[in-house]
Amino acid sequence: MRISIFQPDIPQNLGALLRVSACLDVPLDIIEPCGFAFSEKKLKRTAMDYINYADFRTFIDYQAFKKQQQEENPSSRVILLTTKSKKNYLDFRFQKNDRLMIGRESAGVPEYVHESVDDAVTIEMPGKGRSLNVVVSCVMVLSEALRQTRDL
Numbered sequence: 001m002r003i004s005i006f007q008p009d010i011p012q013n014l015g016a017l018l019r020v021s022a023c024l025d026v027p028l029d030i031i032e033p034c035g036f037a038f039s040e041k042k043l044k045r046t047a048m049d050y051i052n053y054a055d056f057r058t059f060i061d062y063q064a065f066k067k068q069q070q071e072e073n074p075s076s077r078v079i080l081l082t083t084k085s086k087k088n089y090l091d092f093r094f095q096k097n098d099r100l101m102i103g104r105e106s107a108g109v110p111e112y113v114h115e116s117v118d119d120a121v122t123i124e125m126p127g128k129g130r131s132l133n134v135v136v137s138c139v140m141v142l143s144e145a146l147r148q149t150r151d152l
Contacts, residue, residue: 001094001145002027003138004078004101006062006109009035013105015047016135022053026142030058031065035104062113073097077118081141082108083131085120092121094145102134 003026008014014030021028047054059065069076076097081089101117103109114120123137131137
């Protein structure tokens, strides 16, 4: 299982994802360009010392990410978390080598990413809100994926 974030806009959210990576031992892929000056110093400020324990990689763009995915593990699936899917994540069957992708906080992912992922899931919103913070969404779906694929 991996987490992938597409062109993050908010450094604090990326810092929180680095903490999730470190605490849950789930690798993180960061697909650039970021919407902020990407530097280890800035990340250390938001991720604190967790950055030392997080397993993360950066990719210059989405094409580099997809190329690495195909070379490293062609059977892995990219599962997009989006408000545009009709599939509830609670009904989805996750696999151990899935990559859970979240988009930019401001705009999600572009259409070419939607078209290239293996599947997409959503968190149903019975309340009045449109969407949750990307880190909150990621952790909800990641928890279910880990529940299904690991003995916790």
